[in-house]
Every structure is written in C-alpha cells, then in structure tokens.
Amino acid sequence: MVLVLAIGDLHIPHRAPDLPPKFKSMLVPGKIQHIICTGNLCIKEVHDYFKTLCPDLHITRGEYDEDSRYPENKTLTIGQFKLGICHGHQVIPWGDLDSLAMVQRQLDVDILVTGHTHQFKAYKHEGGVVINPGSATGAYSSFTYDVNPSFVLMDIDGLRVVVYVYELIDGEVKVDKIDFKKTATAPSAH
Amino acid sequence: MLKGKKLKLPDRLGSLVAGFEDKDEDSGGSGSVSELGEELEILQPTGFRSDRESETDDDHDHNEVQEEEPMVKRKMKVDAELEHNGRQLRHEKDGLSHISVIKTIEVDEKRSDIEYEISQKEINLEKLQRIASTGIPEGGNLRATVWKLILGYLPPSRDLWEKELSENRKKYAKLKEELLLTPSELARMKEEAFQSNKHNNAHNDTAGPLIRHEISHEDHPLSLGKASVWHQYFEHTEIAEQIDRDLQRTHPEMKFFSGESSFGRKHRESMRNVLLLFSKLNPAIRYVQGMNEVLAPLYYVFSTDTDEKNASNAEADSFSCFVLLLSDSVDHFCQQLDNSSVGILSTLSRLSDLLKANDEELWRHLEFTSKVKPQYYGFRWITLLLTQEFNLQSILRIWDSLISSPFGIQEMLLRVCCAMLLCVKSRLLSGDFAANLKLLQHYPEINIEHLLQVAQDLTPDTS
Numbered sequence: 001m002v003l004v005l006a007i008g009d010l011h012i013p014h015r016a017p018d019l020p021p022k023f024k025s026m027l028v029p030g031k032i033q034h035i036i037c038t039g040n041l042c043i044k045e046v047h048d049y050f051k052t053l054c055p056d057l058h059i060t061r062g063e064y065d066e067d068s069r070y071p072e073n074k075t076l077t078i079g080q081f082k083l084g085i086c087h088g089h090q091v092i093p094w095g096d097l098d099s100l101a102m103v104q105r106q107l108d109v110d111i112l113v114t115g116h117t118h119q120f121k122a123y124k125h126e127g128g129v130v131i132n133p134g135s136a137t138g139a140y141s142s143f144t145y146d147v148n149p150s151f152v153l154m155d156i157d158g159l160r161v162v163v164y165v166y167e168l169i170d171g172e173v174k175v176d177k178i179d180f181k182k183t184a185t186a187p188s189a190h
Numbered sequence: 191m192l193k194g195k196k197l198k199l200p201d202r203l204g205s206l207v208a209g210f211e212d213k214d215e216d217s218g219g220s221g222s223v224s225e226l227g228e229e230l231e232i233l234q235p236t237g238f239r240s241d242r243e244s245e246t247d248d249d250h251d252h253n254e255v256q257e258e259e260p261m262v263k264r265k266m267k268v269d270a271e272l273e274h275n276g277r278q279l280r281h282e283k284d285g286l287s288h289i290s291v292i293k294t295i296e297v298d299e300k301r302s303d304i305e306y307e308i309s310q311k312e313i314n315l316e317k318l319q320r321i322a323s324t325g326i327p328e329g330g331n332l333r334a335t336v337w338k339l340i341l342g343y344l345p346p347s348r349d350l351w352e353k354e355l356s357e358n359r360k361k362y363a364k365l366k367e368e369l370l371l372t373p374s375e376l377a378r379m380k381e382e383a384f385q386s387n388k389h390n391n392a393h394n395d396t397a398g399p400l401i402r403h404e405i406s407h408e409d410h411p412l413s414l415g416k417a418s419v420w421h422q423y424f425e426h427t428e429i430a431e432q433i434d435r436d437l438q439r440t441h442p443e444m445k446f447f448s449g450e451s452s453f454g455r456k457h458r459e460s461m462r463n464v465l466l467l468f469s470k471l472n473p474a475i476r477y478v479q480g481m482n483e484v485l486a487p488l489y490y491v492f493s494t495d496t497d498e499k500n501a502s503n504a505e506a507d508s509f510s511c512f513v514l515l516l517s518d519s520v521d522h523f524c525q526q527l528d529n530s531s532v533g534i535l536s537t538l539s540r541l542s543d544l545l546k547a548n549d550e551e552l553w554r555h556l557e558f559t560s561k562v563k564p565q566y567y568g569f570r571w572i573t574l575l576l577t578q579e580f581n582l583q584s585i586l587r588i589w590d591s592l593i594s595s596p597f598g599i600q601e602m603l604l605r606v607c608c609a610m611l612l613c614v615k616s617r618l619l620s621g622d623f624a625a626n627l628k629l630l631q632h633y634p635e636i637n638i639e640h641l642l643q644v645a646q647d648l649t650p651d652t653s
Contacts, residue, residue, distance in 0.1 A: 001374040003411055026412040031424055122400045129400070153411055157374040164410045165402065175410045176402040179381070 006152040008038030008115040009135035016137035038115030039087035062087040084109035088116035322594035334495040362506035460505040478523040483577040538564040567630035609645035
C-alpha cells in the first residue's frame with residue numbers, strides 16, 4: 001500500500017495565494033510516501049512545504065517555475081508501476097491525448113502524470129493511463145478562469161491502483177475514486 | 191550419606207570459588223547485569239551457601255530452609271543441569287559428578303511425572319501445579335503444554351484439546367483479518383467479492399475516460415473522519431512504530447529475537463501482530479512499553495515447542511495466553527488507575543506491607559532510613575513480571591512458579607519480589623539511598639531456586 005500524491009499547477013504566488021484551507025487541513029505529514037508534482041509551483045516555499053509532507057518529492061519543470069533546475073520530465077518506479085511525469089506545456093497541442101500518448105511511449109511508462117491544462121482528467125488508452133491532477137489552487141489558466149481546485153492521491157497496491165480524486169466544488173471537498181489494474185503481461189506499445 | 195557429602199564440600203570451596211570467578215568474568219552480556227566482585231548469594235554448593243545464610247540473620251525462615259536443604263540442594267542441581275544459558279553454573283559439573291547421577295534421576299523422574307499427568311484423560315490440575323511450581327524440565331514440549339494448561343488455555347480434558355486449539359486459532363486468524371489489514375487490502379477484498387464482473391468489462395475498453403465512482407463514508411486516505419477506516423489505520427501507525435522500536439530492543443543478545451535473519455524477523459513480525467492486535471482490542475490501555483518483554487518468554491516457549499503444529503501456531507497461542515496472563519494485572523498499565531485500589535500504587539503498598547510482615551527491620555530501613563520507596567524499584571518488577579531483572583532461562587523458571595502457584599500469579603509475584611528484597615538484605619541494610627536504589631534497579635544474579643524457596647516460605651500479610 002503506497003500512497004502517492006499527484007499535484008501541480010499551484011501558481012503561487014502569481015495566480016493564487018495558497019492552497020485552499022480544506023485541502024491544507026487534509027494534507028498532513030506521515031500518510032503519504034511519494035509526491036509527484038507536475039510543475040508551476042512556482043516558488044521555493046511551496047517546494048519546502050511539500051518536503052514537509054513527504055521527503056520523497058519528484059518535480060518536473062513548468063514554464064513559470066522559478067527554479068530552473070527541475071528536469072523536463074522524470075520517470076520512477078513504484079511497486080509494479082512505472083510512472084512518468086511531464087508538465088505538459090511542451091506537448092503541443094496542449095492536452096491532446098494522442099500527443100501525450102507519444103510522450104508516454106517515449107518515456108515507456110504505465111502511468112503518465114501531466115498538467116498545464118488545470119483540468120482534471122484520467123484517461124486509459126493503449127495499455128497506459130494518463131492522469132492530470134488539475135490545479136491544486138484553482139489558478140486560472142490560458143483556457144479558462146473557471147477552475148475547480150483539485151489534486152489526486154494514488155494508492156498503489158500490487159497490480160492495482162486506486163486513484164482518489166479530490167475536488168473543491170462550491171466550497172466542499174468532493175472525493176471520487178477510480179481504480180484500474182495493470183494487466184499482468186503488459187504488451188509492448190511499439 | 192548426604193551429610194557426609196556436605197562435609198566434603200567445604201574443602202573444595204577455594205577452587206570452586208576461584209573457578210566461579212573466572213567464569214563470571216568471561217560471561218558477558220547474558221542480559222542480566224552481574225556486578226563483578228560481588229557474587230554473594232549466587233548458587234553455590236550447599237556448604238558454601240550455608241555460610242552465606244548466616245549473613246542473612248532471619249531466624250525462623252532459614253531454619254526451615256536449613257532442614258529442607260537436601261531437597262533444595264538437589265533441586266538446585268537440577269536447575270543447574272537445566273540452565274543451558276546459565277554459564278555461571280558450568281563449573282559445578284566439574285566438581286560434583288558424584289551427585290550428578292542423583293540429579294539426572296531427579297530430572298527424569300520429574301519429567302516422567304509431568305508426562306504421566308498430562309497424558310491422563312482428565313488432567314489433575316492441582317497435582318500438575320504442585321509439580322510445576324518446583325520447576326519444569328527443559329526439553330520436549332513440557333513447559334509449553336503445562337503453561338497452556340495452567341493458564342486455562344487448554345481444557346483439562348485431553349479430548350477437547352484438538353477442538354479448543356483449532357477453534358482458538360481460527361478465531362485469532364479472523365481477528366487478524368478484521369483488524370490488521372491495511373485499508374487498501376480491505377477495499378480490494380470487498381471489490382473482488384462484489385464487482386468482479388463490472389471490473390472486467392471496464393477494463394476491456396481500450397480507450398476513453400476512466401469511470402469515476404462515488405466514495406462512501408469518507409473512505410479516502412486523507413480522511414480526517416473518526417469513522418473512516420483510513421483514519422483509524424493511520425492512528426495506529428504511531429503505535430505500530432513504537433511496537434517496532436521496542437521489538438528491536440527485546441532480548442538483543444538472543445538470535446531468536448534480534449538480528450536481520452529471516453528467522454528473527456519472522457518472530458518479530460509475529461510478536462508485532464500480537465501486540466498490535468492487543469492494542470486494538472484494548473483501546474483503554476493500547477500498547478505500553480514493556481508489553482513486548484512480557485510477551486517474549488511466552489512466545490519463545492511456544493515457538494520452541496517440539497510439536498510442529500504447535501510451534502507454527504505459536505502466534506495465535508501466545509496471543510491468547512498473553513491475554514490470560516495479563517488479565518489480572520492489566521490495570522497496572524493504565525495510568526489513570528495508578529492511584530486507585532486496582533492500580534500499581536496499591537499493589538506496591540501491598541508489597542511494602544508484605545515486607546513489613548516478614549522483616550520489619552529491613553522494611554524500616556528501606557522506608558524510613560534510606561527512603562527507598564517501592565515505586566522506585568518495584569514498578570518495573572511488578573508490571574513486567576520480573577522479565578527485566580533476570581536472563582531468559584531464569585525468567586522461565588520463575589514463571590513456572592508464578593503461573594502454577596496456588597496463590598495466584600499476582601500474589602506469588604509479590605512474594606517473589608519480597609524474597610528478592612530479603613535475599614539482598616545485608617547489602618540493603620548497609621547501603622544508603624543511592625546504593626540501595628542502584629542495587630535494586632540492577633538486581634544481582636542469584637540462585638533462583640533459593641529465591642523461590644524463600645518466596646514460598648514467606649508469612650502472608652494478614653493485615
């Protein structure tokens with residue numbers, strides 16, 4: 001049972017002052033084993049805050065991040081799953097599933113976590129899954145002002161992943177879950 | 191004939207004592223602290239011991255012991271044979287082979303007595319208790335079986351054993367399933383039971399957005415709700431971490447418990463399950479540091495059972511016996527009950543009264559002159575059933591007497607504690623607060639049979 005937090009696009013301090021208080025009260029240290037961050041934090045203070053939640057932090061660079069040392073994309077293996085992270089502003093058209101599928105094949109991962117669109121999405125295709133945790137602060141994006149704050153918590157347990165989606169809708173936290181299993185012999189997507 | 195032997199022994203005292211001191215020097219870390227240069231009441235051949243006894247000037251108690259000496263001496267030799275780990279006893283075998291024939295016969299007799307008793311259809315618990323309180327011989331599964339019988343885990347009718355054991359073990363496995371699974375495992379099992387069909391369909395889709403399901407009852411990992419399975423799980427991780435830390439420190443000198451071998455880790459994991467389960471079933475006390483020490487001898491005895499089936503179910507058996515063992519003393523662990531009539535302070539004052547009834551001089555010296563109150567040394571003795579004061583072999587022997595005592599475990603425990611005080615009386619009388627406290631908190635090695643005999647002969651406190 002490994003809990004992985006997928007979060008990103010906070011745009012603190014430029015577009016939002018802080019995480020919504022209801023989210024902050026839920027995110028306490030000691031429960032989460034890994035944090036995957038898609039990017040656009042943007043400042044060091046947010047990085048430090050995430051470090052207090054969990055020491056194992058993986059971040060990729062978003063176009064507004066002040067720290068230029070984050071990588072463009074990253075892969076890691078947790079349990080039986082290979083995860084890949086990429087912010088998504090590099091993938092054109094933004095949010096296009098086929099282009100993201102190309103990145104997934106390139107990184108050779110089972111789950112691709114990507115951001116930039118500030119919209120929560122979870123897609124399954126061709127043996128892989130793309131998850132977009134949305135924006136944790138509800139910051140406006142180039143597409144729309146109307147963004148619900150959201151983030152994702154994945155519970156990886158053997159060959160099964162349960163994805164818990166946390167959204168702040170009308171001031172209330174709504175939690176949904178999605179689960180999927182990795183097929184034991186995953187066919188190569190080439 | 192025995193008298194003749196008694197006379198011979200003093201001649202050899204010199205060599206024996208010298209031999210002993212050497213052994214003492216190189217027996218390091220056996221878990222109990224033996225202070226160099228201060229051997230005192232440690233097991234010696236009878237002749238030597240009677241010298242020591244004159245130091246402890248209690249009159250009537252020791253006259254009785256003197257008369258019983260031949261029996262006690264024999265039992266002490268029996269104990270000597272049986273203490274595999276007791277390095278301090280090895281020297282005895284060198285000089286006393288002419289008595290060894292007698293002691294081997296003694297052990298075998300006792301072993302066959304016990305085997306006879308437990309092979310009866312309807313076991314006579316009283317008789318078994320009487321034999322057991324003189325010490326259960328090592329080897330086979332005697333100790334494990336006798337403890338289980340006397341604690342009440344096994345019924346006295348042999349026919350019901352199979353049924354009882356398998357029922358209890360099943361119950362334990364069920365409890366484990368209910369309480370010890372991680373929430374994700376629980377969720378997975380539920381899903382597999384209900385939604386296997388739906389799942390298969392969903393996953394045959396090659397592409398498209400994944401279906402979102404509603405969550406019931408705040409059933410997500412970050413939930414702060416009290417009713418949430420996840421919340422309860424995380425609350426217990428703190429306790430689990432504490433248990434893990436303590437288990438690492440249990441009997442570090444023994445391969446059985448410590449070390450990174452899969453063997454040691456398996457045992458620690460079993461003990462962890464037992465303690466975690468206990469803490470979940472007893473939210474009022476949860477887990478208190480030291481419970482691991484009380485569990486250790488039980489688990490050790492049950493796992494080293496020569497019967498394969500019993501050894502592999504040691505976890506389930508030791509859980510039940512752990513609960514039975516702690517049933518009257520569990521209140522000692524609860525801080526809120528400290529000052530009540532069932533709490534530790536009341537038990538400690540009973541210890542004090544017992545000492546007063548048996549040896550007023552020592553009592554006065556401890557209470558008033560050196561102001562060493564029982565709380566300072568007795569707390570650990572009583573709550574942990576003396577597991578921190580002696581090495582494992584001695585603990586097993588002491589527990590033989592505690593468990594099978596007709597007075598009940600707690601009563602006998604108080605007696606043994608009182609006996610511990612009496613046995614170091616001369617040192618206590620000559621010590622001040624600091625010296626006495628140091629002595630009692632690091633109790634010296636001592637002849638266990640002698641200690642238990644003193645405990646047996648105490649006058650009960652009738653106030």
